[in-house]
Amino acid sequence: MKLAEAKAQFIQTWGSLATQWGINKTMAQIHALLLITPNPLSQDDLMEELSISRGNANMNIRELIDWGLVDRVIIPGERKEFFLAEKDIWKVARQIVKERKKRELEPLNKVLEQLQDVEGDKRNAEVKAFTETIGNIRKFTGQADKSLDTLIRADENWFWGSLIKMIK
Numbered sequence: 250m251k252l253a254e255a256k257a258q259f260i261q262t263w264g265s266l267a268t269q270w271g272i273n274k275t276m277a278q279i280h281a282l283l284l285i286t287p288n289p290l291s292q293d294d295l296m297e298e299l300s301i302s303r304g305n306a307n308m309n310i311r312e313l314i315d316w317g318l319v320d321r322v323i324i325p326g327e328r329k330e331f332f333l334a335e336k337d338i339w340k341v342a343r344q345i346v347k348e349r350k351k352r353e354l355e356p357l358n359k360v361l362e363q364l365q366d367v368e369g370d371k372r373n374a375e376v377k378a379f380t381e382t383i384g385n386i387r388k389f390t391g392q393a394d395k396s397l398d399t400l401i402r403a404d405e406n407w408f409w410g411s412l413i414k415m416i417k
Contacts, residue, residue, distance in 0.1 A: 256285060260299070270349075275301055276309040280318055283334035284341075289322040291329040317344045343401050350397045354390060361387045 250258075260281040267277030278299055283290060290298075296306045310332055313319035318341060322331040335341050364383045369376035 256282075259285060273309060273312070275299070275305055276312055279306065279309050280313055280334055283313075283319055283332060284336065289324065289331035289333040291327075291331050293329065295332070316348050343403075346397055347401050350394070350401070354394055354397065358387070358390050358394065361390065 260278050263281035263284075264274040264278040267280075268274050279295055279301075282295060282298055292303070292306050292310060295301070295310070296303060299306075310319065313332075313334075314321065317335075319332050319334050322333045324331050335344070361383055365380065365387060367376060367379055367383075371377060371380070
C-alpha cells in the first residue's frame with residue numbers, strides 16, 4: 250500500500266470510529282491528519298487535504314484546541330497559523346477521557362444528585378423504586394468517576410501492568 254493510500258485509509262477510519270464515540274467525523278479527520286503529519290499544517294493545508302470548507306475547518310480546529318489535542322504553532326516569517334497534534338497516543342487517550350468525563354459524566358452526576366432528593370413518601374413503591382434506581386446509578390457513576398480519575402493520572406506503564414494483572 251502506498252503512503253497516500255494508507256494515510257487516506259487511516260484518516261477515514263479514525264473519522265468513522267470517532268462518530269461511534271460521539272465525536273464529529275470532520276474533527277476526528279483533522280485530528281488524524283495532524284497526528285500522522287510530522288510538521289505543523291495550516292488551515293489551508295487541512296482544507297485542501299480533506300476537501301472541507303474554511304468554516305468547517307475553523308470550527309473543528311477550535312474544538313480540537315479546546316479539547317487539548319491540538320496546539321497552535323507559530324512559524325517565524327509566516328503570517329498563517331499552523332497546527333500540530335499531540336503525538337503521544339497515551340497523552341491523547343488520557344486527554345480524551347478527561348474531556349469526555351467533564352462533558353458527559355460530571356453533568357450526569359449533577360443531575361443524579363438532584364434527582365436523589367425526590368419528594369414523596371419513601372414507603373410508596375414508585376418513590377422507593379425511583380430513589381433506589383437513582384442511588385444505584387449514582388454509585389456506579391461515582392465508581393466510574395473515580396476509575397477515570399485514576400486513569401487520567403496514571404502513568405502508561407502502571408496502567409498496562411494493572412490491566413495485565415486484572416486479566417490474569
